Amino acid sequence: MPRWIRPYGDADRHEFRMGLTALLTAVGGALPLCGLAAGELTAVTAPIYALLSTGWVIAVWRVALVGVYVGDDGIKIRHVWSTRVVPWAQLNRAWAGQADDFDAWQIWVSGGDPERDHPTPIWRAGSRARHRNRIVLDQQEFIAVLAALNRRP
Numbered sequence: 001m002p003r004w005i006r007p008y009g010d011a012d013r014h015e016f017r018m019g020l021t022a023l024l025t026a027v028g029g030a031l032p033l034c035g036l037a038a039g040e041l042t043a044v045t046a047p048i049y050a051l052l053s054t055g056w057v058i059a060v061w062r063v064a065l066v067g068v069y070v071g072d073d074g075i076k077i078r079h080v081w082s083t084r085v086v087p088w089a090q091l092n093r094a095w096a097g098q099a100d101d102f103d104a105w106q107i108w109v110s111g112g113d114p115e116r117d118h119p120t121p122i123w124r125a126g127s128r129a130r131h132r133n134r135i136v137l138d139q140q141e142f143i144a145v146l147a148a149l150n151r152r153p
Helices: 011-037 045-064 139-150
Strands: 067-071 074-078 083-087 091-098 105-111 116-124 135-137
Touching: 011 045, 067 116, 067 139, 074 091, 074 116, 083 105, 091 139, 105 139, 116 139, 135 139
Parallel strands: 116 135
Antiparallel strands: 067 074, 074 083, 091 105, 105 116
């Protein structure tokens, strides 16, 4: 299984945040089971609560994983609802361009099969546009990430 690394931010802080997210969502997911054990939930409502809490855990986990990762297999672009891997062999370039429907700069990755432009959740700081599930970097780190994505192993 390939190891994916974020080419930005503090890796230790990211690992701590992921662990904290896993712990809090596990506790939240166990709450319906406590209600069932205490007799507060019926056998009919318990599966509904279990599905809702499972969906919530998955959604929170996906939000925590949003970002761009680099590994031996290529570049992994994770959004809340989708994940795409562009292999190094199919990568054309990574470039900075205008974000769709926003007054902001974002990193795009060109490549894949079929060839197309893939938006990443990496945005440059300084825009007045506010959008959730984006990683906003200062200009120096934005340039460093762009260089890391164009550097092939």
